[in-house]
Amino acid sequence: MSEFGLLIKDLRKKRKMTLENVATRIGTHKGYISGIENGKVNPPSVKFIRRIARVLKSNEKQLTKIAYIDKIPALIKKDVARILQSEASTPSFMHKVPLLNSYVSGLPKECDNQGNIKPLINATAVVPKGKYPISYLMIMADDSMKNNDPIRNLHKGTLVSLSKSEKPQQGDVVFAIYTKNGKKNACVRVLRNAQGSKIVLHPLNSKYAAETVDRDDVDVLYRVIGKRHYFCSAEKKGEMTRCCS
Structure with missing residues (x-):
């Protein structure tokens, strides 16, 4: 399962939307949304992520960041994720x-x-x-x-x-x-x-x-x-x- 897919699934369930609800509003079929959630298809394009973010009322920039981390080769994925996390953190002072x-x-x-x-x-x-x-x-x-x-x-x-x-x-x-x-x-x-x-x-x-x-x-x-x-x-x-x- 991909981090991006898990996040999309969690956002959809929190908003009590079905796969079909999301697919219809985005303009695709529910099998594609299911494939994203289960990590069976590659993360979508930036344009498609924008539509998903709008439907699920989520942060487009954050969704895009997570989607493209999923595309990074496993060998360096943890290093990239750690760098992004450190940049987003705020020191205690x-x-x-x-x-x-x-x-x-x-x-x-x-x-x-x-x-x-x-x-x-x-x-x-x-x-x-x-x-x-x-x-x-x-x-x-x-x-x-x-x-x-x-x-x-x-x-x-x-x-x-x-x-x-x-x-x-x-x-x-x-x-x-x-x-x-x-x-x-x-x-x-x-x-x-x-x-x-x-x-x-x-x-x-x-x-x-x-x-x-x-x-x-x-x-x-x-x-x-x-x-x-x-x-x-x-x-x-x-x-x-x-x-x-």
């Missing part, structure tokens, strides 16, 4: 966090009822674990926080770390999602009047205006706990970005 946006997408403006931000792209990042847990990474979309302070100079394209667990205090740099005049907005600013019924979101670039917002209209207020200096873009779905502090 690192952890994965969502990357919320790209350089051109703007800032995210939606969140769920628990205050979890909905990313604009499908990408993750690997960052070092530190004293303050990083919840998200986000790319600055404008120059509203551009200034001469080497620590707080957050120009467009700067990658910043956001923490949900760190409650923002007066004077902290924050990422806010809020509603004003019936419209959703998002920005990175310095928090003023932190304890009042109206908060002030103050830019560090004088070319941008401050925003005064009713606290009840604020959906998200995350503390910006740092910025990262090296960043490799990962626009493609499912790819991982590695960042260094």
Whole structure:
């Protein structure tokens, strides 16, 4: 039995689909799907794997990787599998966090009822674990926080770390999602009047205006706990970005 065939069989059964169900939706016959599952036929083409992934709601890249490992000669198969596994693993001193946006997408403006931000792209990042847990990474979309302070100079394209667990205090740099005049907005600013019924979101670039917002209209207020200096873009779905502090 092939690893690919076993995985396809497991995915099909988890979704309570018959061989005929899968074959019909893909556009083939059930004998071929059965042959794949039992390892009696070679793993299919990338195009066919894409259709299988769509029907079984699985990760196309992962299915393709496993299918082509099955095609590797037995003599070197274990070595290749070990290399792929080591590349996919995350060291204990690192952890994965969502990357919320790209350089051109703007800032995210939606969140769920628990205050979890909905990313604009499908990408993750690997960052070092530190004293303050990083919840998200986000790319600055404008120059509203551009200034001469080497620590707080957050120009467009700067990658910043956001923490949900760190409650923002007066004077902290924050990422806010809020509603004003019936419209959703998002920005990175310095928090003023932190304890009042109206908060002030103050830019560090004088070319941008401050925003005064009713606290009840604020959906998200995350503390910006740092910025990262090296960043490799990962626009493609499912790819991982590695960042260094």
